[in-house]
Amino acid sequence: MKIKLITSLAIAVSVGFASAAPQTFDFKDPKGVNNVVFKLDAPLEAINGSASGISGAVMFDAANPGATKGKIIVDAVSLTVPNGMMKEHMHGKDWLDVANNKEISFEAKELKNVKTADDITTADAVGTFTLKGVTKEITVPVKITYLKDKLGQRMPNAKGDLLVIRANFAIKRADFGVNPKAPQDKVADTIDLTLSIAGASPQK
């Protein structure tokens, strides 16, 4: 009886530790839904577009969401606007120079002002943002939604959890050397970014 009790206690503790351990969520989305929307609203012209080539990994612990860390990478070539010529210019040397700067990334190093209610955590993610080879520390307000056991609903025959990250923030293109001489009445200096991404952590 005593042995059975100790064994079941040990199992319960180990299961508890297992579920509380940080999970790695892979943000390379096979469904291609993950995206970043960018908007530049200048007095004379508004430019809207999006990027879908997202990858990266985030370590998330449901028992301690404040310890979340990770890196999200956007393939610079995947940045698209609905005008073909404008897209070509945007990818060009003066603007994003995607041939030499293939990745745009944000690496979250710590979360501040963490608030968790049920499966939703809001926080300010402090980390480094890299664009066109220039890296700067920025703070990004994020909303993290932990969807336990929901991977199967998205990918048949798969078991595991999903992590949805949403963020709205702005950067200045001049800070990152994105054609800083371009007139700001035509191309706004402020780039508003909206990140909507989901990562998967399959059960092994």
Place this chain on the structure above:
Amino acid sequence: MKRALQILSAVVALAVIVVWIALGANRGWTKTEKEVRTLDEVTGIEGIAYEKRFQPGLDFLGAGLLGAGILAGVSIFFRSKSNATGTQSIQH
């Protein structure tokens, strides 16, 4: 020739306006792709894809009307048929 250029100018202007309105009267730049959004019901994320579709913008409209204007302008340098005939009859 003058009359033909004037008619051509009017036809070009009208065609450009009709095409611009018929394809969405887009008041921005001409678009060669259209954004299509699909909702992922599990995550609530709206996926964004692009499909090839021509949506003429104000630049298309402007260029078309400018072309029509140039045709109309060029027509000024041609004498109208009736005037030429009139001049000839006076000389006779």
